[in-house]
Amino acid sequence: MSSILVVVEQxxxxxxxxxLETLAAGQALAADTGWTLEAAVVGNGVSGVAGEIAGQKxxxxxxxxxxxxxxxxxxxxxxxxxxxxxxxxxxxVLMPHTxxxxxxxxxxxxxxxxxxxxxxxxxxxxxxxxxxTRQMFQGKLAADVSFTCDAPWFVTFQNGAFRADxxxxxxxxxxxxxxxxxxxxxVIRNRPQEVFKEAKQAVDLTQADIIVSVGRGIKEQKNVxxxxxxxxxxxxxxxxxxxxCDAGWLPMDRQIGSSGQTVAPKLYLALGISxxxxxxxxxxxxxxxVAINKDSEAPIFEIADYAVVGNLFDIVPPLIExxxxxxx
Amino acid sequence: xxxxxxxxxxxxxxxxxxLNESGAWIREDVSYEVxxxxxxxxxxxxxxxxxxxxxxxxxxSGPTRAGQVLREALAKGADRAxxxxxxxxxxxxxxxxxxxxxxxxxxxxxxxIFTGLQSDDxxxxxxxxxxxxxxxxxxxxxxxxxEKTDGGIQVKRELEAGYFQFVDMPLPAVLTIQxxxxxxxxxxxxxxxxxxxxxxxxxxxxxxxxVLGPNLQKIEKxxxxxxxxxxxFLQGPAAEVAKQLVEKLRNExxxx
Numbered sequence: 117m118s119s120i121l122v123v124v125e126q127x128x129x130x131x132x133x134x135x136l137e138t139l140a141a142g143q144a145l146a147a148d149t150g151w152t153l154e155a156a157v158v159g160n161g162v163s164g165v166a167g168e169i170a171g172q173k174x175x176x177x178x179x180x181x182x183x184x185x186x187x188x189x190x191x192x193x194x195x196x197x198x199x200x201x202x203x204x205x206x207x208x209v210l211m212p213h214t215x216x217x218x219x220x221x222x223x224x225x226x227x228x229x230x231x232x233x234x235x236x237x238x239x240x241x242x243x244x245x246x247x248x249t250r251q252m253f254q255g256k257l258a259a260d261v262s263f264t265c266d267a268p269w270f271v272t273f274q275n276g277a278f279r280a281d282x283x284x285x286x287x288x289x290x291x292x293x294x295x296x297x298x299x300x301x302x303v304i305r306n307r308p309q310e311v312f313k314e315a316k317q318a319v320d321l322t323q324a325d326i327i328v329s330v331g332r333g334i335k336e337q338k339n340v341x342x343x344x345x346x347x348x349x350x351x352x353x354x355x356x357x358x359x360x361c362d363a364g365w366l367p368m369d370r371q372i373g374s375s376g377q378t379v380a381p382k383l384y385l386a387l388g389i390s391x392x393x394x395x396x397x398x399x400x401x402x403x404x405x406v407a408i409n410k411d412s413e414a415p416i417f418e419i420a421d422y423a424v425v426g427n428l429f430d431i432v433p434p435l436i437e438x439x440x441x442x443x444x
Numbered sequence: 445x446x447x448x449x450x451x452x453x454x455x456x457x458x459x460x461x462x463l464n465e466s467g468a469w470i471r472e473d474v475s476y477e478v479x480x481x482x483x484x485x486x487x488x489x490x491x492x493x494x495x496x497x498x499x500x501x502x503x504x505s506g507p508t509r510a511g512q513v514l515r516e517a518l519a520k521g522a523d524r525a526x527x528x529x530x531x532x533x534x535x536x537x538x539x540x541x542x543x544x545x546x547x548x549x550x551x552x553x554x555x556x557i558f559t560g561l562q563s564d565d566x567x568x569x570x571x572x573x574x575x576x577x578x579x580x581x582x583x584x585x586x587x588x589x590x591e592k593t594d595g596g597i598q599v600k601r602e603l604e605a606g607y608f609q610f611v612d613m614p615l616p617a618v619l620t621i622q623x624x625x626x627x628x629x630x631x632x633x634x635x636x637x638x639x640x641x642x643x644x645x646x647x648x649x650x651x652x653x654x655v656l657g658p659n660l661q662k663i664e665k666x667x668x669x670x671x672x673x674x675x676x677f678l679q680g681p682a683a684e685v686a687k688q689l690v691e692k693l694r695n696e697x698x699x700x
Binding site for chain 1: 458463538565570577582586658675689696697
């Protein structure tokens, strides 16, 4: 019987919620293919997470336990999962496209002579063939990609591609099978230290109702002032895409995107932001998105509610005036 | 330290892209630039060499045009370059690209291999890690800092949501470098002049063909994504657009 294996992510015994999105994808794929859905959780002391996952609609949960799996290393995770895959032989292996998965899944797939179709946003079933949709060229184009090798087929899904609240609960708890992989001495070469947060974050952008965010289109550091004035007029916070923070034009704690904060304000006003995937994942949940960009093909317009194709330096000054007028 | 930097030429960020006849790739008559994270990877390699001595070698694969990335790297201070030159390299998946690189450097002894954390065109974020696995080396991804230690290196990994982690690891190793790890330098005039006399080794497809297999994945179709949102485009003179937008913010978004 063919099966789909979803590998969920946990940190310190807590489920990373993005894993539920991947489970939702797995349930949809299982319904479309008729394949059995199973899940696995990897770590040391993961029975709690395994139990939580077992409540969902799936056939079985593998709790892959070893003292060598904590803290996370790509060597141990790849070794442990390789053993499980060789025994259980699932056809399809799904994971969320997190920084941790990105760190070990290419190694795991390569060790089995296979490949990963990474950062997918959807799938299609074309007859017997599964095709996975992913963004390319920073989101300007989409590609339908298929596997041209034997199973197992590895797929990672982008944050937000499926809805966690669509996960169906099971009629009864699924069986949990504990697996103790053999990880020989010397397999683990990296010695990771404690995870830490840099300076205490001064601003919590997740609490802001209005965010004015700047991207490369702002051109020079001194122009950031203009965006700040607009943010101030609107009573919102200033934020930026990664290149602006990399350049030091705004502090790192103002960064929106996969490596920064994830926000969902009432209004997200994007100035000169092209809309690379890494930025979009941090703001696409915003209730209203306004994009001002001179490039009519900028991917940000794909998700904008209101769009202005034009020079932000022409539009922002009168916009500040109009906002001030409206606010009296 | 002897460091190899894997670099890629990608279409410029604001280049308008058109599909080619196959419908599975773009028309290649666009402007190109170096993949941004790769530029940071090169800069980091140059800084490590300045601190610890050694050699910086840059490698790319792609048609003749891709050589521009190598010339720029040599002008910035890389010591020599390797160009896997053939149009066919553009269509290789991460597995095959890594195999081609591994084959091209099989007679070399590097301490470190850097790649950018992902490319701006495919965005697979895999080639560096696949290369590490093929070489049997340890790796670490999304690196924001590298320090030499007695037994190897200590790197700072970027995790999600503002978290970081230091990792000690032995050499040789593969690291994928995050944008913003350092400040990029510009090539100097003298650097550009010197670059012309630096060694650039060309590797043909035939030289690495034996290690390549069929691609394990295939782009069936490339297309402009379907809009999922009803976007309202505001048009007119700037002052007029500003008025319209404020009206929307007041009456529809209701934030004013």
